[in-house]
Amino acid sequence: MRRVGIISQVRMGSTRLLGKVLLPAAGRPLLDYHAARLAGSGLPVVLATTTEAADDVLAAYAAAHALPCYRGSETDVLTRYHEAAQHFGFDVIVRVTSDCPLIDGELIGAAVGRYLAEGNPRAYRSNGVVRTFPRGLDFEIFSAELLAEAFAHARLPYEREHVTPYLKTTLAAAGRVALRDEVWAGGDLSRFRITLDTSEDYAVLRRLIEEHDAASLPLPALLKLLPAQPDLMALNAHIEQKTT
Template identity: 50%
Template sequence: MSNLLNIGIITQARMTSTRLPGKVLLFLGSKPILQYHLDRLQQSNLPIFIATTTNHSDDPLVGFAQAHQIPFYRGDEQNVLSRYYECAKQNNLDVIVRVTSDCPLIDGNLIAAAVQEYLQTPDKQLYLSNCLVRTYPRGFDFEIFSFALLEEAYLKANITSDLEHVTPYINQNKSGQVHFSHFTQPEDKSQYRITLDTPEDFALIRILIQQYKAHQLSANEIIALLDAHPELVRINAAVEQKKV
């Protein structure tokens, strides 16, 4: 695959999350969660796009994007797959990195390394992620795939869960043509949770950022911090991840 490809990160965001409404614009110190997320993604040196909805409830997200000069696309709340497709098409992306905005400590350098690994294979059918074979904590999640795979999913996916969650049509290989690569680390740290979906998650992320400056640390340094402080891990250990 050529390095001349147009590669971009699309992060999905909305204000109507059920367990912690408005979570991505909750403030920690002087800036909202979404700003931490975007600051971390910028370490990848890739362009970033926000995919949000046409709902009036998401007007504040659009206002944030406009104020910070971040390109955005507004689409259907339930059909997130169409949002990604239209956003990627509008911005002429050849390769998409999919992330979600409730990951304020996501590591842009990790994404950059994964993109370089993805580009080693000249294969439009390739799907690379750290989500299917999970060794990283939840909150560092990313998926990398071609516009060709995204377009096929957009044209052929027709069940609700495929439309709501963007990539099941791809990562469940419903076309039978997808080739998989798994971005992993030697030691399994998937038991840790640093994504934001509940008040317990917010309590942990607040401590990590305010007391330990985790927003300035690498993924490996954050993992080492959690290894050293089991009392922090216990804060949100009982939270169950929503099922896809």
């Protein structure tokens, strides 16, 4: 049986919002909600942080919360993922980022089920290529085989920092990766941001959690809540997602 695991990349450094993952909402760090909601997938969850001294606090957080942790390169995140996957013996990797405190584990678990049912180690499944979900629910699923290929051959700094561009561009263009999209049947909600990148994003997430109990909502209820709060969701509607 193929061993599937979620690897969440996390670090304290951020050019827009320093230490963002440990910012509080309802008396708990946002990283608490991220880890708790990922647990709904039924899959092992590990944190992949850096060897920088600033991230010692995240290694301590992982130890205190019984979360397996791997520490690697700060800038070569592709290598960090490859090493973490090898360290934990994952055959299939679900890549997520820790700036998604309202990520949905059940959504990920269902997508993993479809990935495994296909039985194609050269498939790449994601809800972020054709985007219908709000930003902040993103995940990618791919095999350790594909990850090792990217690790061995990706050369551009962008490809090393963002882990999967080599899979989605170079290998896909050569017909060596089969792209599979996960879309939301309820329509296009990609205009909404429930990710954590700026102070405006933090204000939205904090109010969603503290005023609407968003961290406890199942996905359909969460996605129904967003368009019902136009004033709140307007607070970060102007933010452009950082891509480099």
